[in-house]
Amino acid sequence: MPDQPLPQLTIRRTDRCQVAASGPWQVQALARQGVIGALRTTLAAVPADTAVEWDLSGIDALDHIGAQMFWNAWGKTRPQALTLAPQHRAVFERLEQASALALPAPPRPARFSMDRLGRPLLALTDHLLGFVGLIGQLVLDLGRFAARPARGPWKEISANVYRTGYQALGITALVGFLIGIVLSYLSAQQLHTFGGDIYIVNILGMAIIRELGPLLAAILVAGRSGSAVTAQLGVMRVTEELDAMLVIGLPHGFRLILPKVIALAVAMPLLVIWTDAMALAGGMAAAEFELGLAPSYFLRKLPEAVPIANYWIGLGKGVVFGALIALVACHFGLRIKPDTESLGQGTTLSVVTAITIVILADAVFAIVFSGVGYY
């Protein structure tokens, strides 16, 4: 509606200063580009003494925002000489009533205070305590599950294995295969300069089975399923489903956390085997292409190059990483507060923490098993 009239303000200077307003003084008209700026320039030119006569009877339509503009220009009091259309009186009366309103000053935190120093430390302690508590609860729930396996949450476990394991097959295969190719190319070029082409099997086999397979699978699962679990629990908090479960008598630990931890602890080693296989296939293909190493030779040489202990270490890592990812995701999911910002923050924090903890655990594995699995 570009042909609409605009709010107008004119100053007439006779013996006394007169300000006359006309047009629609409504938010839609005022919000038009440039209107407010022009009006404020005119208002600034009005002398600040009380002898100004305000004539607002020419205004077609007035709303509270338009009236507020006048009110602010008057210094929040009614001017002595004011002509108003009768239908606009009520608006100004309303403003007069509300003119004493002021926003309370937000509490300003001191720049340096013990509180600010201590808060992150307290938060960290709180998280650590909560996590330890979660593990303790998990052990109790595992005991309960072991005591009466028939009454365990089998359906939830199976659903979680499907969601976190089966549905992750595609992405882990793709990433595993590509990383295998990359690694193979990288090593092949270096080995070629030393004439040690055949050692590609040792390098790829050890690296993938012992380290990269479990780590790749874990990072992908942490991003994929860890975030999903945290967000799911967070939404359940927002919609009060978590409270509803407690009221019905379904403890969170036994029905939500235990199945997720068991499912990931089962699914992760399987995913590790799958990722290992895919990465080795990628490496094998690249080795044939780059070095002319036949796949049959690669496969024959693999068991000699990689002691079987490495395979078990990889599987063990899978179990531990899976359980850790599920625990971290549940830990952050249960701490989400019922608002949208907390949901986003919690999910981000959950994925970042899960990946960090997985890498930490990997370092622990490297130290503990430093003497195992090598010739």
Add this chain to the structure above:
Amino acid sequence: MTPVIEIRDLWTQFGEVVVHRGLNLEVVPGEILSLVGGSGSGKTVLLRQALGLQRPARGSVRVFGEDINGSRDARRLQELRRRQGMLFQHGALFSALTVFDNVALPMRELRTLPEELIRDATLLKLDMVGLQPEDALKMPADLSGGMIKRAALARALALEPELLFLDEPTAGLDPSRSDSFVELIRSLHRSLQLTVVMVTHDLDTLFALSTRIAVLADKQVIACGAPEEVVAVRHPFIEQFFGGERGRLALGGWRSRRERQ
């Protein structure tokens, strides 16, 4: 007088389920029209269609004379949206913003109003709905149900709309709060010359506020008119809805109140 909302031959379908079959409805300026109907009769869906949040399968919805589904012009639609306000059933306040920022957001989004004007106008709106300036800096999560409704109403009124939609305005409020909320809507309707479209199940709210009632049943508007006309219509749903014990109580209270006035 041109109607504010004009719904013509509207069909709504979810998969195989037909919710509205050739529904017609008009809302005239200055009235408070209430939509009533059983659960699943498509009251909220109709409200969402009038807001342009949902497209009907067939038929036209004109708001302020503009076909909201036919218009491709995003700016015109935007201008149309600024002339209407909506109070969602659960408030739908942005949980990451304080109450003050929630109410100020529509004004800030115009991007032309100076901040001090926005601040004063926001405080005025909060005052209108009966919230204290101290509540302005609270987060929505810290508010009670009644305060959330009030803050959401202040946000709906931020741009001085001509048309206000209310979805279950008094659901979840205790009787005294719901009475004061009804009083608040009535006084705002009077002072701001609003047109109000409301969905409600609460018979007291219905009789206290409505100038007209539209009854949704059999996938259509089966009756539309002043409360006493609608109550007199002979239809199984209307008899069941208003003829029950609660209906008779609310109706009796409303009649005695009117006689006193």
